[in-house]
Amino acid sequence: MTDAHLARLEVALRQFERQAATVSDWGRRLAAVLEAGGRLLACGNGGSAAQAQHLTAELVGRFEDERRPFAALPLHADTSTLTAIVNDYGVEELFARQVRAHGRPGDVLICLSTSGASHSVIAAARAAVRIGVEAWALTGPGPNALGRVCDETVTVDTPITSTVQEVHLAAIHMLCAAVDRSVREPDRRAVGTT
Numbered sequence: 001m002t003d004a005h006l007a008r009l010e011v012a013l014r015q016f017e018r019q020a021a022t023v024s025d026w027g028r029r030l031a032a033v034l035e036a037g038g039r040l041l042a043c044g045n046g047g048s049a050a051q052a053q054h055l056t057a058e059l060v061g062r063f064e065d066e067r068r069p070f071a072a073l074p075l076h077a078d079t080s081t082l083t084a085i086v087n088d089y090g091v092e093e094l095f096a097r098q099v100r101a102h103g104r105p106g107d108v109l110i111c112l113s114t115s116g117a118s119h120s121v122i123a124a125a126r127a128a129v130r131i132g133v134e135a136w137a138l139t140g141p142g143p144n145a146l147g148r149v150c151d152e153t154v155t156v157d158t159p160i161t162s163t164v165q166e167v168h169l170a171a172i173h174m175l176c177a178a179v180d181r182s183v184r185e186p187d188r189r190a191v192g193t194t
Contacts, residue, residue, distance in 0.1 A: 005162075005163075008158065008160055008163050009163055009166055009167070011158075012156055012157070012158045012160075012163050012164075012166075012167050013167060013170065015156075015157050015158075016156055016157075016167050016170070016171070019154050019155070019171075020174065022152070022154055023154060023171050023174045023175050023178065024174065024178045025178075026136060026152075026154075026175055026178070027174070027175045027176070027177065027178020027179045027181070027182060028178055028179075028181075028182045029108075030108055030175070030178075030179055031178070031179045031182035031183050032182070033106060033107065033108055033134075034059070034070040034071065034072075034179070035183065036106075037071075038071070038104070038106050038107045038108070039070075039071035039072060039073065039102070039103075039104070039107050039108075040055075040056065040059060040070070040071070040072040040073070040107070040108050040109075040110065041072075041073050041075055041098070041099060041102060041103055041107065041108070041109045041110070041128075041133070042055050042056050042072065042073070042074050042075065042109070042110045042111075042112070043074070043075040043076060043095040043098075043099075043109070043110075043111055043112070043120075043121055043124050044076070044111065044112030044113060044118070044121060045076075045113070045118050045120065045121065047114070047161075047165045048112035048113055048114060048118075048121075048165070048168070049074070049076040049112075051112050051165065051168050051169060051172060052074045052075070052076065052110070052112050053074040053076070053077060054169070054172060055072070055074075055110065055172045055175070055176070056072035056073060056074045058172070058173075058176045059072035059176065059179065060072050063173070063176035063177065063179070063180050064176075064177070064180060065180045065184065067180060067183050067184075070179075073098075073102060075094075075095045075098045075099070075102075075124070076094075076095075081098065082094060085097050085098070091119070091120055092119050092120055092123045093120075093123065094120040094123075094124075095120050095121060095123065095124035095127075096120070096123040096124045096126065096127035097127075098124075099124050099127040099128050099131070099133065100127050100131060103127075103128055103131055103133040104131075104132075104133070105131065105132030105133065106132065106133075106134075107133045107134070108133065108134045108135075108136065109124060109125065109128040109133050109134070109135045109136070110136050110137075110138060111124060111125050111135060111136065111137045111138070111139075111146055111150060112137075112138050112139075112168060113137070113138075113139050113140070113144075113146050114139065114140045114161045114164040114165060114168075115139070115140055115144070115161075116137065116139035116140060116141075116142060116144025116145055116146040116147055116155075117144060117145050117146065118146065121146055122145055122146050122149055125137065125146060125149040125150045126149055129149065129150075129151065134151050134152075135149070135150040135151050135152075136150055136151065136152050136153070136154070137149075137150040137152070137153040137154070138153075138154050138168055138171060139153060139154075139155050139156070139164075140155065140156050140158065140159070140161070140164040141155060141156070141157050141158065141159060142155035142157075154171065156168065156171075
């Protein structure tokens with residue numbers, strides 16, 4: 001007898017496989033940003049905050065292969081900043097104000113939300129788009145409000161929050177593997193140009 005939780009996860013992963021090429025493309029493009037001195041900002045609430053921090057830890061530290069550290073910031077991790085922003089500006093500004101402080105044109109913001117409806121994450125995406133930071137959403141079922149604000153969206157087509165989070169973790173690891181792969185590969189554009 002198959003466990004219902006594992007059966008749901010298997011179905012979600014099989015459906016998500018159609019978006020694997022997009023996640024790999026994100027990794028390739030993110031690698032180019034990071035190698036050029038740009039940074040990744042990541043945000044989410046609750047379990048999605050943990051996922052955001054997991055992602056940034058893999059980039060500042062390492063995923064599987066040795067490489068130089070990359071600039072990656074989880075926007076929920078500085079409690080003094082968070083509490084000051086919420087106290088002075090309200091919860092909707094929780095991440096948006098930090099995007100405006102830390103983001104530079106050409107950087108990337110990854111927004112994680114199982115519902116795609118988190119007001120603070122949507123506000124962060126809007127702030128990113130306004131200042132020229134590329135905003136990518138990793139959400140549950142779409143279309144959703146966050147996906148409509150971001151430049152690009154990858155969705156997990158299941159209404160079960162825990163399953164969405166588990167697939168998000170797989171996507172994060174796929175993204176990191178793609179970053180590492182891109183960093184290791186020589187720049188093919190330079191081949192034969194000298």
